[in-house]
Amino acid sequence: MSDFPYWWLIALPVFFGLGWLAARIDIKHVLSETRSLPAAYFKGLNFLLNGQTNQAVDVYVDIARHHAETVDLQFTLGHLFRRRGELERAIRMHQKLLARRDLTDTQKQSAQFELAKDFLKAGLFDRAESLLTELQNTEYARQARSELLAVYQQEKDWQKAIDIAQQMRDESHSYQHEIAQFHCELAEQAFARSLPEPALEHLEAALAENRQCARAKLLLGEIAQAAGKVDDAIRLWLEIESQDVLALALVARKLLSAYDALGKNEEGTQLLMRLLQQYPELDVLDLVYERLMAQRGMDAAYEFVREQLKAHPTMPGLRKVLEAHLLVAPDEQKYELEIIGKLLTEATREQTLYYCSTCGFKARQYFWHCPACSEWETYPPVRGRKNRGAA
Structure with missing residues (x-):
């Protein structure tokens, strides 16, 4: 017992007292911060959470008139203006922010990045590019490069797109x-x-x-x-x-x-038939049918698509068989077959389109670059195929 450090009996109450005091000071700070926010701020926040953007903008514009020093609020307003399509107001808001002398470096870079996004949405690519290029050596570098890559693709400036994509390479994306x-x-x-x-x-x-x-x-x-x-x-x-x-x-x-062109018409036809039989999902059935009709006649084309349907039943195959059968059917059967053909075509119209596997955008022609989501190589080269992974 003689070794017991009695000074702890004095130190422990002191430590507890300091902890209590620190907590009180922190709580008071938080409360003062909360009280400094106008009540309307939370009203606007509630509108945002409920998806009522227009009402939120009205509230925040009113707050900004009376609290010009609120930097975060101005950022919020600029974002809301852009989201609502009021690009002139968004640009003015972010330009006003950039003109402030009390911004930190991070806030200034953020305002510059947001202004660049305003210009992009407004189609002012030159102004956006200039701002984004200035952000190359900041903490916004990667985000700026990502936006620049989108700009260069829209402008079809492919060499610049190559250069910026090479700069963006990392372990997560090789580009x-x-x-x-x-x-x-x-x-x-x-x-x-x-x-x-x-x-x-x-x-x-x-x-x-x-x-x-x-x-x-x-x-x-x-x-x-x-x-x-x-x-x-x-x-x-x-x-x-x-x-x-x-x-x-x-x-x-x-x-x-x-x-x-080489005078090997039959060899070309045989090649395509072999490929289709080897890879049933290869989207060339229409072309093979067209080729056989021209080279070997109606009966040969009909027989081929019938055998193809037996071996690999698909809706495109059924449509083609019905189309071929209509050509060889007796006149008294053609009316019913035409009705069936129209109904089948209508029911399977979606299978005549190409689908982007990323965003689902559909098109009659094949795209290497999706016009909707701007992703590359997302169209399976098979009509009706919605997911490349299913190939």
Whole structure:
């Protein structure tokens, strides 16, 4: 007992007292902060939580008139104005914020970033780009680069898009698919201007980024065909099978045209039939049917689609069989078959469209770049396919 530190008997009450005092001071600070907020602030917050944006804006505008020093409130108002489409008011609010001398560096950068977003939504890309570029060495750098990437894609400035995407690379996103597509866009531009060499360089760069870039092989084949190298074009297009089997549908008609140019019409038809039998989901049934009708006649086309339907029953297959059967059916059956065909076409109209697997946007034509969500390579090259993962 003689070793017991009696000074603890004095120290413990002192520590408890200091803790109590600190807590009291902190609570008083919080209460004073809360009381300093006008009651209308919480009314506006309630409107926001209930999705009543217009009412919230009215409340906060009124508060801002009487509490000009509230920086956070001005940020909130600017965001609400932009969300409501009142871009001039949003721009003025953020410009007013930037003009303040009492902002911290972080607040100034935030105001600059928000103003850039206002300009973007207003379509003032040059002003937005200037502001975003100034944020490159700040804590808003990554967000600014993301917005810049969107700007360059909208402006179709693909080289700048490549540069900014390379800067954004990290462990979470390599951007290899996007960069490969940007090179493909540049290749298409060069090829359209009859500059095959730069086009080839960009396509090689695309494949260096993403060896599975089917679009690059498709374009390489087009350049080869334009140069009269038809055999090379066929070889390049057939290499797509090892990249993305279903993407063969995008070059199927080009393949047939190339075989025809070589005088190998039947070989081209046999190739497409073999591919369809090997890969039943390959979206070329219509093309094979059309080809057989032209080369071998109605009966051969009808027999092929019937056998295809037996082996792999699908709604597109059923539509094609009905279409073929209508051509060979007796006159007394055609009226009923036409009605059935119309009903079937109406019921399966959705299966004649391409779907973006990210946002669900549907279109009659195939897109490498979704016009709705701006994502790349999100359209499965199969009509009616809503999820690429199901391929």
